[in-house]
Amino acid sequence: NPYIAAARGYVDDVIDPRETRERLISALDMLQNKRDQNPPKKHGNIPL
Numbered sequence: 001n002p003y004i005a006a007a008r009g010y011v012d013d014v015i016d017p018r019e020t021r022e023r024l025i026s027a028l029d030m031l032q033n034k035r036d037q038n039p040p041k042k043h044g045n046i047p048l
Helices: 002-007 019-029
Strands: none
Touching: none
């Protein structure tokens, strides 16, 4: 049962199948302007 899994914290949310397309579009819109690379490291690892 997905509602029991959500209550126990195994999943974040239970989405109604009629809302799936709208939720996916919204999530992809948020990721559209996200940086795809991490900034360069300032310091390397110190060899031991």
